[in-house]
Amino acid sequence: MSRYVSRDGSRLTRAMLRDLNALDQAFAARFGKQLHVNSGVRLRSEQEQLFRERYVPSSEVNGRRTYDFRQWQGIWWARISDLGTVAAPDSPHANHVIENTGRGALDLRDDGVDAGVSSRENPRADWLKANALAQGYSPEGYNFSEPWHYRYERDPWVGTGAISQEETMAYPILLNGRHRFLLGVGSIKHFTDVAASDLARNIVAAEDVWIELNTASFLQQLDSFGVPRDKVDTSNGHVFDVTLGRRVAGGWWSWAREAQHNTKLILAKLG
Structure with a gap:
């Protein structure tokens, strides 16, 4: 059996999917809308690839616009992409990578016509922030201006073997x-x-x-x-x-x- 499953084209563990589905059901019952995964669990190699796509060593900026800096491998790296920040591959802040934290994280959105759970000013985001922890997800992204980012606080490998009661x-x-x-x-x-x-x-x-x-x-x-x-x-x-x-x-x-x-x-x- 694979260690991972897929939802919305993103990688999760079976435990993460089980709890996200439960959270999604409660969200749908409250708002009539669904939660979706924009980004799930990443392998360490994928984190490094993503980091290298957006950052270059500061000595290689060559006049390009820079957005922020990260330290990795003993040197400073500059972000030259406007697509957003990415944690260095081995940083504890790279919490989409289970190898780094033992947990994993998700970036969420919903199918409303407005920003929904992606905006801290939205009632659906307020509800998700208040209720996600009941299903194992903490609103960690509020600590760094990413209200869509939720860290998984339970053991992500529970249920990877025998089918759990929740899955039945x-x-x-x-x-x-x-x-x-x-x-x-x-x-x-x-x-x-x-x-x-x-x-x-x-x-x-x-x-x-x-x-x-x-x-x-x-x-x-x-x-x-x-x-x-x-x-x-x-x-x-x-x-x-x-x-x-x-x-x-x-x-x-x-x-x-x-x-x-x-x-x-x-x-x-x-x-």
Whole structure:
């Protein structure tokens, strides 16, 4: 199993993804918007590459505009890029690099039309600052004018082996006020009966209320939880059933069910 997973094209550990998904669900329930990762965990080699793309030794500035200076390898380096500061690869401030801190960090944004969590003046940023630590993320970026930067304060390697209880939990989703689902990591279940869905929510769901999402936000959540978009018909709520080979009302899809079904087909052909 890989040590890392991906969200929004950025690298995270499984523990970081689990806690970010929980934070995202609470954020969506409060604001109807989703959190996204602009930058995740970096390897030390990636930190060095990024640093070298923006900084040169001060002796090599050659008349170019400089923005700030960093000390690394016993010399001073000057930033000649307007894309923003980068910590030196071996600095304790390079906290996106797990090797440096034992934790890791994320840069976040949301899908609102304004700056959202990227701006300390925004109500969504205020909410995230106040609530992120409950899911293991501290608003470290407020210490250096980057409100979008959150440091992971828990062990980033918990859950990299056996599946944890949090990863088996499901979130009750109400799509467009009509379609009810339980969405978990790599799985989704559609309900046609309200009473049955409420019962299932009370037994296995990580939240006590239905999280209301529109189609765009719902599709983003499918991406976050590793459920392919084509497994769900958002117009009628039908979910793909591997045994029938089509989307059906009340369907339940998961990577495990699909893998098991495909294995049975292969064994049948071999037999």
